[in-house]
Amino acid sequence: MKVILKTLCLCSLALFVISCGQDKKPEETQETSQFKVPVEYYKLDNGLKVILSKDETAPTTVIAVYYNIGFRIEPRDRTGFAHLFEHMMFQGSQNLGKMEFIQLVQKNGGILNGSTRFDFTNYFEVVPSHKLETMLWAEADRMRGLAITQENLTNQQGVVKNEVKVNVLNQPYGGFPWLDMPQYANTNWYNAHNFYGDLEDLDAANLEDVANFFKTYYAPNNAALSVVGDFDTAATKAMIQKYFGDIPASELPEKPDISEPRQEEEKRFVKDDKLANKPATAIAYHMPERNTPEYYAMGLLDQILVQGENALLVQKLEKEKGYTSSVSGGINYLGNMFNYNGPMQWMFNLTYDNETSEADVITAVDEVISKIEAGVTQEMLDNAIVKMRSQLYDDLGGFFGLGRADLLCSFALFDDNPDRINTIEDEFRKVTPELVNKTIKEYLRPTNRTILTVNPLAKQENPQS
Structure with missing residues (x-):
């Protein structure tokens, strides 16, 4: 499972506007300085949540797309399916063939990754600012339609199973405690199942599962898009509308009950x-x-x-x-x-x-x-x-x-x-x-x-x- 580091290196304090309370009395200014992040938030007609946060410190831009589906609410008898699907998202779309998304980012001087977490699956690119439109087009292309083929599914089932074997089954302390503890501490299946996936469940996934999962959860009304960095606001809004605006929304299922009872015994x-x-x-x-x-x-x-x-x-x-x-x-x-x-x-x-x-x-x-x-x-x-x-x-x-x-x-x-x-x-x-x-x-x-x-x-x- 690809995991973005919890603690990231500090780039620059100039990334933020600092409010120092200069007009307040001395006794009111103590401990009031804090970062102020620029935030512009709006939604497209299809439900896509868009957040723009401008910063001209460096000529780079982050494009992040978060889908409101993680392994906490993946289908029963399909443990590890949310993570498997993360891999499928790099296998091609309507206009980009297998691995071409990755090549597109890297050949344009950028970096990319994706990860599956408890409550979301995310994808991001960091690119030179002048490549923002290219990345918005590419992200919209795979949101619009994924290359769902048996060849791609079989290939990625093998990749994920090997990942489980390498990172968990054949490692000392494999899965300890990040994967193990939720299974022991929680009682609700949604919080307590094997998020990485049982090998039998990974094998059981079929094309219909993948198609239904994509149609349901990888829709604009179940996603958030953030653009952070050096960009022109008006031009960026126009590009987002151009590439994402006509992607159809989906009918989202009712969220399952993921609550946990109060624990009464150690x-x-x-x-x-x-x-x-x-x-x-x-x-x-x-x-x-x-x-x-x-x-x-x-x-x-x-x-x-x-x-x-x-x-x-x-x-x-x-x-x-x-x-x-x-x-x-x-x-x-x-x-x-x-x-x-x-x-x-x-x-x-x-x-x-x-x-x-x-x-x-x-x-x-x-x-x-x-x-x-x-x-x-x-x-x-x-x-x-x-x-x-x-x-x-x-x-x-x-x-x-x-x-x-x-x-x-x-x-x-x-x-x-x-x-x-x-x-x-x-x-x-x-x-x-x-x-x-x-x-x-x-x-x-x-x-x-x-x-x-x-x-x-x-x-x-x-x-x-």
Whole structure:
């Protein structure tokens, strides 16, 4: 599965307009400086959501198309189908033959990729600005009609099955914990099935499946298009209307129920791994509902507990106990805390020596959780906001504007409001110590967590490893 890096390199602070509150009194200007992303949002008559965000820092443009279909709601008995279809989108369209889309981008000095996530499938190109029209034409061409042939399907079924074998089945810690944990922590099939795909399900996909999936979900009224970078606004609007405006909308099916019940008991699982030679543990807590006050509180708790060298779990497990050299964690391992639209876990994981037991790790974790249960202070929140802002600006400014395009499309698809990109900081600043402490009590309780431990069988078969 192609995955866009969660944290992207920072291109330039000049990508954004900074509002410094110069006309306010001194006591009102403290901590008011923040980025302001230019956002122009409108919809075509066929339902396509369009977001333009201009920036003339460099002569490049990002074109991103996000379809509101991820592997969370792919068809039953077709696990991995959303990801398989991502591959199909590079196999040709009405006017571009097999692999010609990729060649078109690369020969024009650009880069491209695509990925399948929980709640969307996305495609993007970064090209020199004067090639914007070419890329809009190409994206519209494959939205208008895909080359659905048995040869292409059979070929990509083989590609995806090999990808599963290479990345999951034949790798130590393959799928741990990003693929494994949702299957253990969740109870609703839509959230808990094998997103990468069972090999039998991948083989079972047929041409009718592909045609129906494309007709239903790869339609303009189920998509968002963002253009970020150096472009002429009026000309870009005209091009978007020219190439996308007459693509017909589809009749979208009713969204399935993807809700999860409140977890009332701690869950513990062990996964045998014949290729691993050290144990590993992942601990996941169900998140509050997206966009609630508690959701933003958990975002700051993530900063307090696992992000950065001063994070409490890093200090405890790495520095004090020496159990591991790296604690990884966050909200949404396949993106960030903003680009998903359903149940999610806050999770962290670590690999440790065979001399350390799972019980040792859990005891240390519980010590940290008990410490913050005693109360989070305003100073801790202020420090968390500093780290959050740094991470957010890295994401927004990264990779020629792709991080910005990602959030704009996500907020358009999920909230019909891409301007939310400019209110993220405000929501975090509303979080109080009282709210955080309430969130800890409800969401960091042991009965809300799932613990998954890798049992390393390779050490038994090869003691010298």
